[in-house]
Amino acid sequence: MITLYGYLPAWGCSDMSPFVSYTDAWLRMSGLPFKAVILEKGDLTKTPKGKLPWIIDSDGTSVDDTQLIQYYLEKKYNDPLDNWLTKEQRGAVTLMHRAIGESWYWIVVQTRYRRDEDFAIYDPLWVKFLAWLPEEERRAPVEAFRDHLLTQFWWHGAGRNTEREVEVTAEHLTDAMSDLLGDKPYMYGDRPCSIDANIYAGLVHVAYTPFPSPIGRYVRSKPNLVAYMKRIFDKYYPDLRKDREEAEIFLQKNLKLPRPNDEKADHRLRGLFDPTKPKFKES
Secondary structure, eight states: OEEEEESOOBTTBSOSSHHHHHHHHHHHHHTOOEEEEEOGGGOGGGSSSSOSOEEEOTTOOEEESHHHHHHHHHHHTTOTTTTTSOHHHHHHHHHHHHHIIIIIHHHHHIIIIIBHHHHHHHHHHHHHHTTTSOGGGSHHHHHHHHHHHHHHHHHHSGGGSOHHHHHHHHHHHHHHHHHHHTTSSBTTBSSOOHHHHHHHHHHHHHHSSSOOOHHHHHHHTOHHHHHHHHHHHHHHOGGGHHHHHHHHHHHHHHHTSOOOOGGGSOBHHHHHHOTTSOOOOOO
């Protein structure tokens, strides 16, 4: 039995992290037996690299990082998701995995970390993840983690773009995924391959989480992607239906709230990196 360590399930997603959700989807689609476990006490210092996902195989082999986990599982278990693809398709899938991991992830970060109003939606999950700490000690690590993510966002380069510029990138990537899917059940035909696990995780983390981002609206405007997400959810995640329904109610409520334009929005990112703007308020 493979053990998959993650953060917390949330909003009808198997985990609040798109990376953990990707590994979870890969395992479910592969049919390999596994159990998903919330990291004990939310203590990332206990993981090999201070991040999740992390797996321990039945023979005790420890692997972390989504892509390295996938490579390990493919090699050990005869590549259960991609062994039917052509060499050309496998090459394209490898490149697409990097596009999702290195580009789409930062789009997810914008939807929940950049604006204070959005992070306020996300914040309770981090507090819950750190529930093992005394209540008065939880706020500092949550704020530190947000600043850490926004610093990575900035130095990656995506965070130096305006919100609208990040949205334009997201729209082009969404169009590409929609065009690739077309009217097929999965990206390469009638059965899922590994890229379906990754794309599904990336899409649901912007489309069905309760953050009222224009990126989520754009993904939901693509009928074939909506049907694709529903198809995968219905087959592999029926156990999360109640959570998904509750998340939809929360999302619809948040979509009704006023959303200031980019320049008027309260950005912690701006406070961290723009010396001409007022620094963020201390919590």
